[in-house]
Amino acid sequence: MPLIMITGYPSSGKSTRANQLKAMFEAKLSSPDYKGISYSVELVSDDSLGISKNSYDAGIEEKKIRGSIISAVERHTSKNSILILDSLNYIKGLRYQLYCVARSLGTTHCVIHAASPIEYSRQINLKRGDSGYSQKIFDDLVSRYEEPNSSSRWDSPLFTVLQHMPDEELPFSEIWEAVIEKKAPPPNLATAIEPATESNYLYHLDKSTKELIQLISENQNRNIDVVTIPGTDTKIVLPGRPVSLIELRRLRKQFISINRMHTINFESVPKLFAEYLNANF
Incomplete structure (x- = not known):
């Protein structure tokens, strides 16, 4: 286990x-x-x-x-x-x-x-x-x-x-x-693996991650290094260097590839994507 x-x-x-x-x-x-x-x-x-x-x-x-x-x-x-x-x-x-x-x-x-x-x-x-x-x-x-x-x-x-x-x-x-x-933490909505059954899941996954990439780009253009996701307390901490749109799109593609066969709770997508970005910058 x-x-x-x-x-x-x-x-x-x-x-x-x-x-x-x-x-x-x-x-x-x-x-x-x-x-x-x-x-x-x-x-x-x-x-x-x-x-x-x-x-x-x-x-x-x-x-x-x-x-x-x-x-x-x-x-x-x-x-x-x-x-x-x-x-x-x-x-x-x-x-x-x-x-x-x-x-x-x-x-x-x-x-x-x-x-x-x-x-x-x-x-x-x-x-x-x-x-x-x-x-x-x-x-x-x-x-x-x-x-x-x-x-x-x-x-x-x-x-x-x-x-x-x-x-x-x-x-x-x-x-x-x-x-x-120690007791294992229960799977949460962001990590629980389920078959992808919701017809609009991939659309939502694509849309949410694209919006977050846009938000990061806008903040970076204003020299803001810590990006807060609206409606949450989750933050994306940018590295001490410019992050190109090519790099952001590559990470987004990887994230979608990892999660396209699993259903993530819609509300958890931005938070999970933010964690993925923080882990890969």
Whole structure:
């Protein structure tokens, strides 16, 4: 049931932590003292999905990678399983989408940040030779890495493990409490997945997102960096740079593509789109 996302720089030791965590859960669940639900522990990784390190060199392939990861999470998340996702998970927009999947399925989730200095990960990657990332891909992934932020719902609860510290251990007790002992929040109208049955749903999805893009453009032209959605307390915080109409339209297209097969409550569309934009700026 719970979803545990592991994120960090390439070659930061994420897979080592993922396997440690899997062993810890299996030991706890098989203990005679444990009287709870009989969970299985699933580990999904780039390797298990057939994703090669060179795949991250092409933008089109990278989009396919994200789609494969999301599909795998949807496929493996079940009532009686603990899913550990061992991947880069380096873009906050992807972590947000995975958070929405967990929320829609009514399960708990957490993020583990395998944190390390860039040079530490670089040296590990170099030692791996041909089995590591190319220097070009490594540098590109590091430059685009978006660290998790505990103040963001999709990155919380967040557990940071300092990989370059020899004695650093996983905070297993805290992780167990976060994903097993705590009750999962119920799916809300913005994340609950249902078949798309309303005939005007796509029209409303298109119209609402288009209006929001227009609102952002108008505010940006007036040098306003925080855009409040009318009738709500939801705000869009623009990055410290101009956001082009091309970028806004691209994000809008992605959002519609993600949600076109699911019915979102009409009133929740602007709020959910705003969260998506905040996660991807």
